[in-house]
Amino acid sequence: MHPFLLHFGGFKLPAYGFTIALGYTAxxxxxxxxxxxxxxxxxxxxxxxxxxxxxxxxxxxxxxxxTYWTELGPDFASRFVYIFKGFPYGFVFYGGFAAGAAAFFLYCRRNKLNFLKTADHFAPALALAHGFGRLGCFMAGCCYGRPAGGALGVAFTDPMCEVPQAYLGVPLHPVQLYEAAGNFLIFGALAWLSRRGKVRAGGMIFAVYILAYSFLRFMVEFLRGDDRGGSWLGLSPAQTLSIIAASAAIFMITRMRKK
Structure with missing residues (x-):
């Protein structure tokens, strides 16, 4: 699509960074x-x-x-340079979710906040921000889909986007938009649950978010066309993590419903 929204002299406004900022603001x-x-x-x-x-x-x-260490360059120095040179791209959501949740938990513990109830409050905001992030992926061309026939396909033509040259001009599944739409739907559902104020068990909305996103990600992965980092039983690492996360969420929901 358009990896850069604005060119002004030597300044370039990256679409991915702009949408991330929009998601943060939203x-x-x-x-x-x-x-x-x-x-x-x-x-x-x-x-x-x-x-x-x-x-x-x-x-x-x-x-x-x-995950992709050996593919980033021939030696440690070149890999290290690649990580920082290409910092705007190349992220693993579940890694970010785990690290962000850990920081969230530590802050809650240090400030004597109820972690689960606070997580319930923030869960809709996370889904909303993630939806904007996926729009950024679409603009940048990263996290692209498999070739698609019919009217569903979207062709990326800008050579500066993250889609490989072999796929430029080829109609691909816009999986970034599928996931963005899914995240916005999850946001709407969680915000509605929050506003109702009838979910009394701390952690229930957070668990519903994990379950809903895990299902969304598991399904979208089947249409991804970029390198998925290996497989286990025919599943990508993200699908395996989605199964683990969904199982944990179901366990949480079941326990909370019994209380």
Whole structure:
């Protein structure tokens, strides 16, 4: 599509970075407008967004580097340079989610906040931000899909996008848009559950988010055309992690429903 939205002299505005910033802003706006939690201040909300986002970005990049380490260059120095030179691209969501959740948990523990109830409050914002992030993937051409026939295919023609040369001009499944739409639907459902105020068990909305996204990601992976980092029983690593995450979410929901 359009990896850069604006060219002004030597300045280029990357579409991916712009949509990430939009997602970050939308998440903060949602949290600001949503029903406040009595035990979480606005300053603490801002801190949680900042630290979780920072940890998430670093975690997503670290897992990407670990997964594709041997493919990043012939030696350590070239791989290290590649990671920072191409920092705007190459992230693994589940790595970012794990690191962001860890930072979120540590902040809650240090400030004596109820982790599960606070996570419920933030879950819709996470889905919203992730949806914008996937729009950025579409603009940049990363996380592209398999070749598609019929009207579903979208052809990437800009040689500066992340789609390999062999796929330029070839109609591909716009899996980034599929996942963006799925995340926005998840956001809508979670925001509705939050507004109803009838979900009393702490962690229920967070668990529903994990379950819903795991299912979405598992299905979308079948249409991904980029390197999926190996397979196990015919499944990509992301699909394997989706099964684990969904199982954990179902366990959480089952336990909470029994209480």
């Amino acid at each position: 998440a903060i706006f949602y949290l600001y407008k949503s029903r406040a939690i009595a035990f979480v201040t606005r300053d603490q909300e801002a801190d949680l967004v900042f630290y979780s986002a920072l940890a998430g970005i670093l975690g997503a990049k670290a897992v990407f580097a670990a």
